[in-house]
Amino acid sequence: MPLGTLDRRPPPFFHQGPSALTRLAVFSAVALFLMAADTRFAVTRPLRSGLQMLLLPLERVLAVPLQLTHAGGEYMSGLHAAQAELSHAELALTAQSAKAARVDTLTAENTRLRALVDLKPGLVVKSVAAEVLYEASDPFSRKIFIDRGASQGVVPGAPVIDEAGVLGQVTRVYPLSSEVTLLIDKEAAIPVLNTRTHQRSAAFGADGAALELRFMAGNADVKVGDVLQTSGVDGIYPPGLDVARVVKVDPRADSSFARIALAPTASADGVRHVLVLEPMAMQLPPRPAPESDAGKDKDKDKNAKPAKGGRK
């Protein structure tokens, strides 16, 4: 038997390196620093982007078996299911085409009326279609990752929708992918408008793939079945997108606020294609110049110049 055939070697006397305890202390300190830096400052962003780029090929490859099982499942479900789905889709399309035809005339009418009363024209939202790479398996949060990133024009904070309604919001953007925090995540919040009463409120993520309406008085006019849409006051979500439906109203006696449970209209499970919208704030006119300039330039052309020139 040649030398070095066995895995039994005496431990080295010298050159052992730092002790395990020292290494534990060092790496724990680095990890704690990273946690603090990641939540408070933006310094860890390049590190995260780099590692994400490193993992992206692997993630893309691992998404393939998922797509194959989806495709295989659809293939195996048979002709009847496919035909039923097709007729369902055609029905939906017919219903929508009637609506769409009306939308065209309404848009034209709206533009004319806005011009008549001298309102600014309504905003047109730009969008990017994206495919879902994978859902984070982290049991603590609800996040999905999509295959469009900064190089395709996705910006942090952009709303993400699917055909049923609002799904979530882009929270981190990498060069070629982005992270979307779903509305049902515990840390997510969205301003909503009750379409029946036109009352504004805020919906927050809750446990078990649901949302809740917080800070509503116990006697507030909210009924089961009310549809909540985006209100458009946040400068992020365009107004009028479906968000959720009220499923339970519990006017609690022990609190001045009611507990209102909502079911999101867009289901995050099994979603594969999403639309990333441009945040509304990016299309709004820039903020007006500071007060000191206000008295000086009555001429509107001067406002267009950079603020530096006007100040002096």
Next chain:
Amino acid sequence: MPRGADQLLLPVNPLFLWFSLFAALVLNMLPLGRVAAMPDFLALALVFWNVHQPRRVGIGAAFFFGLLMDVHQGAVLGQHAEAYTLLSFLAITMHRRLLWFGLAEQALQILPVFIVAHAVSLVVRLLSSGSFPGWTMLLAPVFEALLWPVISWMLLAPQRRAPDRDENRVL
């Protein structure tokens, strides 16, 4: 498999060692959905190599793989890294004692290590966001400990081969 009665092992192939860690990472990254009780294969492989090859796979490697998991899951950067660092430290401190026991006893002794790692993750999450994934997450370390004999058998198999090739032997 007490050490006294154990067969003499061949030296580990570093290529196989790093490939097994990479495979565990891939297994962790498989999009299987959100299951709180899902065992962490990467933690399992890291602990295994920390116990068997502490001079090759140390705390630094555990830290780096933790960072990769953080980025993949979109978690706070450093959450998995911290958990894996602690996991690796505990595994290295007990590696001399652990190998004197049989596989079942090893699994029993390794269970608290996994519990501590999951507890660290939970505490970090409770501090940063206050979310709790449910009680089924208590099962994850138990599954990991139950997988310990399996992974020990699988990852030690290449080292159990005969030093001289033998046609009548499978491995």
